[in-house]
Each structure stands twice: as structure tokens, then as C-alpha cells.
Amino acid sequence: MRGKDNNPQKKGSSTASSTHITEQPMTWSNWYKHINWLNCTFILFVPLVGCICAYWTPLRLNTAIFAIVYYFNAGLGITAGYHRYWAHRCYKATLPLSIYLAAVGVSAGQGSIRWWSKGHRSHHRYTDTDKDPYSVKKGFWYSHIGWMVIHQNHKRIGRADVSDLDEDPVVIWQHKHYIKAAIFMTLVFPTLFCGLAWGDWRGGFVYGGILRVFFIQQATFCVNSLAHFIGEQPFDDRNSPRDHVLTALVTLGEGYHNFHHEFPSDYRNAIEWWQYDPTKWMIWIWKQLGLAYDLKQFRANEIEKGRVQQMQKKVDKMRSKIDWGIPLDQLPVMEWDEFIEASKKRALITIGGVVHDVTGFIKDHPGGKAFITSGVGKDATAIFNGGIYRHSNAAHNLLASMRVGIIRGGCEVEIWKGINAMAEGKGVESLAVGGPIRRSG
Numbered sequence: 001m002r003g004k005d006n007n008p009q010k011k012g013s014s015t016a017s018s019t020h021i022t023e024q025p026m027t028w029s030n031w032y033k034h035i036n037w038l039n040c041t042f043i044l045f046v047p048l049v050g051c052i053c054a055y056w057t058p059l060r061l062n063t064a065i066f067a068i069v070y071y072f073n074a075g076l077g078i079t080a081g082y083h084r085y086w087a088h089r090c091y092k093a094t095l096p097l098s099i100y101l102a103a104v105g106v107s108a109g110q111g112s113i114r115w116w117s118k119g120h121r122s123h124h125r126y127t128d129t130d131k132d133p134y135s136v137k138k139g140f141w142y143s144h145i146g147w148m149v150i151h152q153n154h155k156r157i158g159r160a161d162v163s164d165l166d167e168d169p170v171v172i173w174q175h176k177h178y179i180k181a182a183i184f185m186t187l188v189f190p191t192l193f194c195g196l197a198w199g200d201w202r203g204g205f206v207y208g209g210i211l212r213v214f215f216i217q218q219a220t221f222c223v224n225s226l227a228h229f230i231g232e233q234p235f236d237d238r239n240s241p242r243d244h245v246l247t248a249l250v251t252l253g254e255g256y257h258n259f260h261h262e263f264p265s266d267y268r269n270a271i272e273w274w275q276y277d278p279t280k281w282m283i284w285i286w287k288q289l290g291l292a293y294d295l296k297q298f299r300a301n302e303i304e305k306g307r308v309q310q311m312q313k314k315v316d317k318m319r320s321k322i323d324w325g326i327p328l329d330q331l332p333v334m335e336w337d338e339f340i341e342a343s344k345k346r347a348l349i350t351i352g353g354v355v356h357d358v359t360g361f362i363k364d365h366p367g368g369k370a371f372i373t374s375g376v377g378k379d380a381t382a383i384f385n386g387g388i389y390r391h392s393n394a395a396h397n398l399l400a401s402m403r404v405g406i407i408r409g410g411c412e413v414e415i416w417k418g419i420n421a422m423a424e425g426k427g428v429e430s431l432a433v434g435g436p437i438r439r440s441g
């Protein structure tokens with residue numbers, strides 16, 4: 001039977017059943033094997049129970065304030081701790097700060113620092129590819145929550161080096177005792193706190209525990225989904241990360257994700273003072289308090305390079321959609337005499353070595369018929385560029401759309417005519433006297 005066994009190592013299985021469940025298409029008979037029930041319990045069923053319980057649990061002001069304060073601490077544990085400190089090493093933290101971040105980070109119910117950082121480093125390294133653990137290319141909901149509630153083939157996830165984390169005693173301790181630490185910090189601590197302080201055991205459990213975790217989880221998931229879905233791409237548009245204030249508001253400043261993917265080791269996500277990045281502000285405050293140090297920051301010059309290159313890319317794209325006239329290298333080359341001859345039939349004017357057919361434009365010339373007609377069959381470079389009237393940029397652009405040819409040598413050059421004459425066997429006499437080329441002997 002297909003999909004009977006999802007353990008690829010198990011002996012005695014048939015060929016079909018020995019393949020990993022993620023390699024088998026989801027069907028009515030095996031869909032439940034694709035579901036990661038443990039993750040489903042913690043990120044879907046428990047919050048659902050919490051919402052139902054909230055209906056019968058009055059929300060007391062003290063508990064509400066506690067839940068909000070604890071929410072922001074847990075949020076910082078993820079953004080300033082898990083993300084910017086451990087996953088990206090954007091700054092250095094003293095032991096007390098490191099312990100605080102590991103503790104409040106655990107209370108967000110998002111796995112251990114080690115597991116989280118490994119996945120996140122892989123996400124940065126393999127963004128938008130099949131090796132990205134939460135690639136937005138597999139859909140918005142996949143990147144938001146699908147990658148956790150549906151089994152993934154871990155062999156397909158890109159490798160990321162976490163050897164530095166394996167040397168961090170706080171990370172090791174938290175990883176080793178994760179389940180106990182998570183149960184205590186997500187549910188037991190808020191229940192005890194609200195219960196002992198003002199007798200609201202149930203409110204502490206439901207609001208300070210379950211629902212707080214639910215909201216912080218959903219907010220963090222937005223960095224993987226929303227931040228790769230809505231907003232601007234001021235630094236690079238080759239991959240999906242985007243900057244948007246809405247994502248920043250939801251995620252304590254992690255919404256400037258285009259910048260973050262370009263400069264991941266910068267302790268800031270927002271670089272402008274008016275942009276919302278409370279995680280950056282907190283790291284800066286910790287620095288002032290002596291708790292954080294060695295804050296990494298990319299040089300403004302490097303950041304501007306990326307911004308200007310991206311702007312240039314956008315301008316080039318816009319430029320390519322505009323008709324600038326026939327490119328010069330595709331225009332036919334005309335001899336001066338050919339031009340003179342042709343201008344008897346059509347209104348041709350040479351400007352800057354380029355022949356323009358102004359026949360259809362004479363009646364529309366803003367400077368009047370007389371001036372433009374006076375240039376027909378002539379080199380009107382000086383006249384056009386200020387001899388009579390200094391034409392506007394728009395006029396130059398319009399002129400370019402009338403290009404029909406290029407004069408050999410750029411203008412009426414006597415020396416070329418002489419060489420041509422020689423080639424036709426008319427002798428050297430017709431060469432311009434005192435020209436740049438002299439024959440010896």
C-alpha cells in the first residue's frame with residue numbers, strides 16, 4: 001500500500017513505502033501522514049482551544065497589561081535574540097542579556113535557538129529556491145505556516161553552518177532543555193505570575209499564555225510570508241524579500257526585509273530614523289547600558305551603492321520601453337553628395353553627422369517653416385545647437401525619432417571626397433590642398 005510507512009530507514013518495506021512521505025503525492029488515503037500533528041497541536045489546536053476558553057474567561061486589566069508586556073519581551077527574544085543575535089551575529093551580548101533573550105525567546109514557542117537559527121540561515125542562503133525551508137515561491141500560506149504543519153523532507157533543506165552556536169553554552173542549554181523550558185515559559189510562568197500577583201490564574205493561562213503565544217507566532221510567521229510578499233525592493237529585486245511598514249509594525253521592525261536580506265549582519269533592519277524598528281532601538285539601548293557591544297553596521301557608502309544600482313536597473317527598464325529612434329549603428333551610411341542629392345527629393349537635414357528626414361515635421365515646427373526649411377540640404381549642427389535657437393532636450397529627443405542615416409566622416413569632409421575621387425581614378429589634383437593627408441614621393 002502506498003505511503004504505509006514514512007520511515008525511509010525501516011527494513012522490509014516495499015519500494016513505494018520506503019520513500020519519504022513528502023515524496024508521495026497527497027491523496028485521500030494518506031493525507032493524514034503528510035500532516036505534522038505535533039506542530040499542528042502547538043500552532044493551531046492549542047490556540048483554538050485558547051480562543052474558545054477566552055469566551056468564558058473575563059479579561060482583567062492587570063492580566064491584559066501583563067500579556068502585552070510579556071508579548072513584547074517574547075517578541076524581542078525572537079527578533080533581537082534568535083534572529084539578530086544568534087542567527088546573524090549582528091552584535092555581541094553579555095551573558096545576562098544572552099540569558100534574558102534565550103528565556104523570553106523560549107516563551108514565544110518557536111523552537112530552540114539552534115533549530116530556529118539553522119533554518120533561518122538556510123533561508124538566507126537559499127532564498128526562494130527549493131532548499132529554502134520556507135520559500136515563498138511555494139505559496140504565501142506555505143511560507144507562513146504550511147512548512148510547519150506539513151511534513152518536509154529534511155534532506156531537501158539547504159545546509160547551514162551552526163558550529164558557532166554549538167559553542168555557545170546558553171544555546172546548548174536551551175536546546176537540551178527546550179521542552180521543559182518552553183512549557184514553563186509559555187504557560188506555567190504567566191499562570192503563576194497572574195495567579196500569585198492578583199489571583200487571575202485562568203486569565204494568566206489563557207491570555208498571558210496561550211493567546212500571547214498564538215499572536216507572537218503569527219507575527220513572526222509574517223516575516224516569512226508577508227515580508228516576502230508585499231512592499232518595495234529598494235536594494236535588490238532578484239529575490240522576493242520586500243520592505244513594508246505594515247510588516248514592520250507587526251514584527252517589531254523586521255519588515256524592512258529587502259534591506260535585511262542584502263545586509264543580514266547589520267543590527268538594523270530600518271536605516272532611516274523615522275522608520276519603525278523597535279528591535280534596533282532596544283539593541284542600541286542595551287549598548288548604552290553596557291549589555292550589548294560590537295554592533296555591526298554596513299557603511300552608508302555600501303548601502304547607497306545597492307540603492308543606486310537598483311534605481312539604475314529600474315530606469316534602464318523604463319528606458320528600454322521608450323522609442324528613442326533608430327539606433328545609430330543601425331542607420332545606413334551616406335556620402336555627403338548622396339545626402340545633397342537625396343535632400344532634393346525629401347527635406348533632409350544633417351545635425352551632428354546624423355541625417356534627419358523632417359519632411360513631415362516642417363508644418364509642425366514650433367519655430368516656423370522658414371527656419372527649418374533653410375536647413376534642408378545643409379549641415380545645421382551649429383544652427384540647431386544655438387546658432388539661431390538653442391533647442392530643448394525634448395526637441396533633441398524628437399529630432400532623434402527622425403533619423404534616417406549617417407554621413408560618412410560626420411560632416412562635409414573634403415578629404416573623404418578627395419579619396420573617393422582618387423579611387424574613382426580622377427587623380428590626386430582633386431585632393432584638398434593642405435589637408436591632413438599628404439602623399440610623399
Ligand SMILES: [Zn+2]
Pocket residue numbers: 123223224228241257261
Ligand atoms: Zn526572508
Ligand SMILES: [Zn+2]
Pocket residue numbers: 083087088120124260264
Ligand atoms: Zn534574517
